[in-house]
Amino acid sequence: MSHNEEIKEWKGYAVKDLKAWERPELIDFQPKQFGDYDIDIKIEYCGVCGSDVHTVTGGWGDDVLLPVIPGHEITGRVVKVGPKVTEFKVGDRAGVGAQVCSCFECVPCKTDNENYCPKMVDTYNSKYPNGDIAQGGYSTAIRAHERFVFPIPKEMPLEQAAPMLCAGLTVYSPLVRNGAGPGKRVGVVGIGGLGHFAIQFAKALGAEVVVFSHSPNKEEDAKELGADSFVSTGQDGFADSWMGKLDLIICTADVSAGIPMSELMTTLRVHGHFIMCAMPDDALPALKTTDLSGNGALLGGSHIGSKKEAIDMLNLAVKKGVKAYIEMLPMKEAGKALKNVKEDKVRYRHVLKMDI
Amino acid sequence: MSHNEEIKEWKGYAVKDLKAWERPELIDFQPKQFGDYDIDIKIEYCGVCGSDVHTVTGGWGDDVLLPVIPGHEITGRVVKVGPKVTEFKVGDRAGVGAQVCSCFECVPCKTDNENYCPKMVDTYNSKYPNGDIAQGGYSTAIRAHERFVFPIPKEMPLEQAAPMLCAGLTVYSPLVRNGAGPGKRVGVVGIGGLGHFAIQFAKALGAEVVVFSHSPNKEEDAKELGADSFVSTGQDGFADSWMGKLDLIICTADVSAGIPMSELMTTLRVHGHFIMCAMPDDALPALKTTDLSGNGALLGGSHIGSKKEAIDMLNLAVKKGVKAYIEMLPMKEAGKALKNVKEDKVRYRHVLKMDI
Numbered sequence: 001m002s003h004n005e006e007i008k009e010w011k012g013y014a015v016k017d018l019k020a021w022e023r024p025e026l027i028d029f030q031p032k033q034f035g036d037y038d039i040d041i042k043i044e045y046c047g048v049c050g051s052d053v054h055t056v057t058g059g060w061g062d063d064v065l066l067p068v069i070p071g072h073e074i075t076g077r078v079v080k081v082g083p084k085v086t087e088f089k090v091g092d093r094a095g096v097g098a099q100v101c102s103c104f105e106c107v108p109c110k111t112d113n114e115n116y117c118p119k120m121v122d123t124y125n126s127k128y129p130n131g132d133i134a135q136g137g138y139s140t141a142i143r144a145h146e147r148f149v150f151p152i153p154k155e156m157p158l159e160q161a162a163p164m165l166c167a168g169l170t171v172y173s174p175l176v177r178n179g180a181g182p183g184k185r186v187g188v189v190g191i192g193g194l195g196h197f198a199i200q201f202a203k204a205l206g207a208e209v210v211v212f213s214h215s216p217n218k219e220e221d222a223k224e225l226g227a228d229s230f231v232s233t234g235q236d237g238f239a240d241s242w243m244g245k246l247d248l249i250i251c252t253a254d255v256s257a258g259i260p261m262s263e264l265m266t267t268l269r270v271h272g273h274f275i276m277c278a279m280p281d282d283a284l285p286a287l288k289t290t291d292l293s294g295n296g297a298l299l300g301g302s303h304i305g306s307k308k309e310a311i312d313m314l315n316l317a318v319k320k321g322v323k324a325y326i327e328m329l330p331m332k333e334a335g336k337a338l339k340n341v342k343e344d345k346v347r348y349r350h351v352l353k354m355d356i
Numbered sequence: 357m358s359h360n361e362e363i364k365e366w367k368g369y370a371v372k373d374l375k376a377w378e379r380p381e382l383i384d385f386q387p388k389q390f391g392d393y394d395i396d397i398k399i400e401y402c403g404v405c406g407s408d409v410h411t412v413t414g415g416w417g418d419d420v421l422l423p424v425i426p427g428h429e430i431t432g433r434v435v436k437v438g439p440k441v442t443e444f445k446v447g448d449r450a451g452v453g454a455q456v457c458s459c460f461e462c463v464p465c466k467t468d469n470e471n472y473c474p475k476m477v478d479t480y481n482s483k484y485p486n487g488d489i490a491q492g493g494y495s496t497a498i499r500a501h502e503r504f505v506f507p508i509p510k511e512m513p514l515e516q517a518a519p520m521l522c523a524g525l526t527v528y529s530p531l532v533r534n535g536a537g538p539g540k541r542v543g544v545v546g547i548g549g550l551g552h553f554a555i556q557f558a559k560a561l562g563a564e565v566v567v568f569s570h571s572p573n574k575e576e577d578a579k580e581l582g583a584d585s586f587v588s589t590g591q592d593g594f595a596d597s598w599m600g601k602l603d604l605i606i607c608t609a610d611v612s613a614g615i616p617m618s619e620l621m622t623t624l625r626v627h628g629h630f631i632m633c634a635m636p637d638d639a640l641p642a643l644k645t646t647d648l649s650g651n652g653a654l655l656g657g658s659h660i661g662s663k664k665e666a667i668d669m670l671n672l673a674v675k676k677g678v679k680a681y682i683e684m685l686p687m688k689e690a691g692k693a694l695k696n697v698k699e700d701k702v703r704y705r706h707v708l709k710m711d712i
Contacts, residue, residue: 107600108626108651116626116651118599177627177652243474244463270464270472271533273654279645286639289632292657295464295472296533298629299655301648 002090012139014067046137047073047163059281071137097165173305190253358446368425368495402493403429403519415637427493453521529661546609
């Protein structure tokens with residue numbers, strides 16, 4: 001049996017100044033106080049998410065807890081478990097996504113909706129109730145309550161699992177919760193980190209998939225990922241032949257990319273759902289009531305997923321061969337990775353490999 | 357047995373110029389060509405809806421088919437039925453709401469969603485496929501396909517039924533479709549023509565009702581209508597104590613009244629629905645994705661209701677004593693009624709009584 005070992009160095013690549021977000025620097029940091037249900041994971045990989053960019057550039061607001069170590073697509077191995085941990089032991093392959101704590105007591109927490117707990121603690125740029133600072137996965141190690149640690153199936157490489165823990169889960173959860181499955185037709189808007197998972201998971205769940213993209217040159221990728229149809233949103237009237245035909249739209253594209261939301265809404269059947277999974281810096285385009293009343297459509301938000309969904313997702317990925325398209329970089333190149341994400345140059349996910 | 361009789365005079369109060377919307381004039385008009393499934397109703401009452409104002413003032417756009425006879429909350433008696441009509445006979449009490457035709461062939465039409473048919477014909481300011489102009493109920497008579505004619509229960513006075521056929525149905529349908537019933541807590545935003553029905557129907561369906569209004573002086577009315585709680589939205593932090601507690605919000609208030617949408621969204625439980633039933637002239641307030649992602653809320657539109665729902669609604673109104681609060685005027689005072697609606701002076705619905 002393996003025994004707890006202490007992480008010797010808590011170090012990570014931090015952005016110290018929003019103006020210098022492209023040049024994270026290696027710093028020492030203090031993890032949260034160790035609790036009875038906590039797990040320490042020695043990190044091997046961390047994906048680079050759009051959220052990392054929104055945060056470190058100040059796009060979501062400049063009230064960032066600096067220095068901030070981004071990263072919430074984390075995989076590695078358990079090196080220490082608290083005395084009350086039951087689901088993990090030292091040596092297990094494990095991961096952490098975009099949330100590291102919640103209140104455990106509210107209705108959402110008690111109904112497998114801990115990802116909607118109003119008192120959630122984000123993986124970075126966030127504070128625990130006692131004031132401890134949460135730092136992310138561009139770092140040697142992460143400490144989190146076991147409810148927010150996910151077991152990684154033995155068949156799945158750790159670098160593959162990493163980007164699924166935010167990008168994957170962020171689309172998997174709304175797919176499942178909005179009924180994607182056999183007999184349903186799902187639209188996926190945008191092919192990027194989230195979109196390339198949305199296409200695959202919608203297919204894996206048994207739905208027909210229609211991809212909408214403003215990049216006609218992504219048609220080949222869309223088809224390879226499993227799309228049944230590809231629609232270029234740059235063409236006038238692109239939505240006309242799809243009017244009333246989709247059960248659900250998963251939107252992974254940034255508003256800044258000029259999403260033609262009103263037109264996309266018309267592709268939904270009566271009371272179909274348009275779920276915005278991207279979290280753009282800017283407000284959504286101003287809708288008129290008539291954009292929603294014509295077919296009684298609903299525009300919804302979503303926030304990552306529950307632990308139960310994360311486990312289901314990983315198992316489905318193994319079973320159906322869902323794959324992250326990865327461009328790997330050493331962790332010291334985190335700045336370059338952030339820049340590439342900001343400039344939409346990655347196909348489709350940077351994963352940072354531990355080098356500290 | 358009664359026999360068909362011809363309407364002798366097709367006359368109505370029409371707005372001929374958007375700039376003179378407060379002064380409708382009596383005109384002769386040509387009804388649609390009579391069809392095998394058509395019914396002629398001699399009008400006795402017509403409610404005055406916010407839609408009438410939005411249309412004749414050009415608020416929804418100035419491409420109005422002039423002259424326009426508004427009015428789509430119509431009740432009266434059947435005087436003529438086409439040879440294929442099966443549901444009505446001459447002498448029956450009947451009504452027409454905000455829709456007079458649809459394509460009968462699309463998926464919505466075939467699934468009791470004819471109110472979402474993309475080819476619907478509105479009751480006024482609308483054209484039939486053959487070019488015939490649809491004119492509304494500030495008039496002697498209306499002709500419509502029997503699918504869009506509703507039987508009025510014998511227990512219900514015709515003046516009471518009139519405003520239910522748009523205002524009532526517009527809130528009843530989304531209440532039912534979004535699960536209002538025992539064990540559910542429904543928020544109603546705004547107390548006016550729609551709101552006063554929303555409170556009553558939500559209660560009649562068995563839900564707990566929380567009313568949000570920016571008019572603290574409407575608390576008494578809200579309670580009389582059946583509200584369990586009243587929240588004045590003018591107070592800072594009004595939403596705080598309701599966070600995560602509502603299953604559904606039916607919004608009947610105009611955006612121009614400054615609806616605090618972001619705050620209201622926080623009162624919804626995880627994946628709760630906010631249904632916008634008012635159809636303001638202006639775009640909705642620009643939302644940020646975070647307004648929807650915190651609790652995975654959905655913002656939806658709605659458009660009147662189906663015939664099936666209209667019948668269910670009228671029966672429920674009889675059973676549970678739902679009442680329209682009416683201020684009656686003779687039809688020649690349509691202009692005054694429109695002005696009062698525009699200035700939000702009616703508690704809570706003008707009904708015009710036939711005087712032509």
